[in-house]
Amino acid sequence: MIKLFDLTLKLNGFQMKKAKAELDKIVSLSEEKHRLFIETKKKEIVAFHLQHNPYYQDFVGKSAVENWEEVPIMQKKDFQKPLVERISKNYTIKSIYVNKTSGSSGDPFVFAKDKYAHALTWASNIYRFGWYKIDFNRSLQARFYGIPLDFIGNKKERIKDFLSHRYRFTIFDLSDEVLEKVVQKFRKKRFDYINGYTSSIVLFAKFLQSKNIVLKDICPTLRVCMVTSEMLFEEDKILLEKQFGIPVVNEYGASELDLIAFQNPNDEWQVNAETLYVEIVDENNTVLPYGKEGRVVITSLFNKAHPFIRYDIGDIGILDERSTLQKPILKRLIGRTNDIALLPSGKKSPGLTFYYVTKSIIEDDGNVKEFIIKQTKIDAFEIDYVSEKELTSEQIGKIESAIALYLEPNLNFTFTRKRSLERSNRGKLKQFKSLLSSQTLV
Known part of the structure; x- marks a missing residue:
């Protein structure tokens, strides 16, 4: 079987073999070596952008910082300028991965990653989905996501779906008539997992409940459901697991960064401590101890094309008291600061x-x-x-x-x-x- 997903990443210039090897190495570090890894990467990424990124030099206002607490916090409003003015020297728009945020926070912007940083993002996705035996080359995804409605944008997404082994359900019309057709598709296709926006998937589960249908009974190949982008309430999770007959995994991510937290098989919302460094801060930008509620601030440890250093993502959350630097656990995500x-x-x-x-x-x-x-x-x-x-x-x-x-x-x-x-x-x-x-x- 041709591994279309891997082939697509390779053709797009992503060094997946190297990225997977590096991620494996990080994951296998001892607790002490992981602490040294985090401290080293924090210093390296700040020093790199202070030397090679004029935008970040202006933002910080000095050529070096002595302590991590001196590193200023970045916000989405700081990125409201052309991308070409924000990327590091020796990178061009054509040589990097470029995308844009959804704008759900009210401050949409175009962002960039160097291709190796984005390869690590994919390696991170592959690693975490692998906890549930999901293989992007073979496992068929039932995708509940939006899609551009213009002709070119729509066709591009459909091609991506084909290469990524997924079938997309439109979520702009979730009437009973449309959801009945979704049920019929599950009867016919051998889906391995569901992935998509929480509200749409919950609505589908409520429809199944009204029809007294358990999804795994009509689609026995289903293994797991991953929900993302919107809040998952505990009672909704119970409903999903009952009507789907499979585990439900809570995913928290940001397109400009990576998967931020992903529910592990022990039902912990495990924070990505391999490619990101996550902090919780108060209104004075002081780092809070585990268990305290505050703003979620994230550093992308590998992205050299564009600085996301102590980046206030616009969310409010709490890291669990059981957290360690190597294994932070997201206790609760409360919502957006706006x-x-x-x-x-x-x-x-x-x-x-x-x-x-x-x-x-x-x-x-x-x-x-x-x-x-x-x-x-x-x-x-x-x-x-x-x-x-x-x-x-x-x-x-x-x-x-x-x-x-x-x-x-x-x-x-x-x-x-x-x-x-x-x-x-x-x-x-x-x-x-x-x-x-x-x-x-x-």
């Missing part, structure tokens, strides 16, 4: 707090399929939802009482039943959105 609700009392609360509070109540009877929350005023919120039947006044009263208890009283809510919810052009569902100005939230 998804903050400002309440009349002056309290700031992650938008997902509303989602947690309403979710358990709103889905008691399985009537509501999906919902999103928008803050329109300091004391006003809109909840748009998709359901079989309209919410009753009793259900709405329970939600408002819970929000008053967990957040604060006298908040105003309007509930609007919709046929479908607005997704991004890539098919992501933004679960909470504040329409207040960013200045209000400072």
Whole structure:
């Protein structure tokens, strides 16, 4: 069998053999040698960009830094300039891997990796998916992702799907009629695993539940499901594992970096400590101890084409108290820093707090399929939802009482039943959105 996936990476100039060998070497390091590896790579990547990247030299403002804490934190707004002005000397747009972020954070930008750094990203993916016996050359993926709708962009993605041994389901229409066709495809194809956006896969599981179907019963080759890009709630994970009949793995990544954390077979959300260095910091940029909540800041240890050094990815999270430098464990991912609700009392609360509070109540009877929350005023919120039947006044009263208890009283809510919810052009569902100005939230 021709290994199309490996062949494609090779033809694109990615040194996979070398990258896999280096990753294997890092993974096998002792705890002490891994500590030395991290410290060495941190110093090397900062020194490289201070010497070879004029953009980073200007950003830091000096030619050398003595202590890691002196290295300034980078944010997405710092990348709002042409890519050619941000890449290191001796690299050109044609010689590197170039892509763009989805813009879900509100600050989309074009980014770059040198080809060896991107080869290590693929080696990292291959290694972690291998925990579940997934081989990108042989294992058939059922892919629940968005896709460009323009002709050229669409065809490019379809070609990538073919070369990567995956079948893509469109997620822009997830009506019952479309989901019935998805079920029929699972009856016919020998899928090995599912991968895609959490909200779309959860919606599919709810459809299966309504039809009393366990997916593995109709597609016995299925082994595992990986969800990504959106929050996975514990009750949703339970639903997925019940309706799919397979383990569900939580993935956390960023296109400009790598896989950041990936649930291992021991049900730990294991952080990538091979190609990345992850820190949690407070509002003063002070590094927090394990167990404390703060902003997720990440350093790409190998990317020489473009600096991602102490890069504030825009998320809030907690590293588990059991974490070590060699094996950090992500205890919880709370949400994006720009998804903050400002309440009349002056309290700031992650938008997902509303989602947690309403979710358990709103889905008691399985009537509501999906919902999103928008803050329109300091004391006003809109909840748009998709359901079989309209919410009753009793259900709405329970939600408002819970929000008053967990957040604060006298908040105003309007509930609007919709046929479908607005997704991004890539098919992501933004679960909470504040329409207040960013200045209000400072």
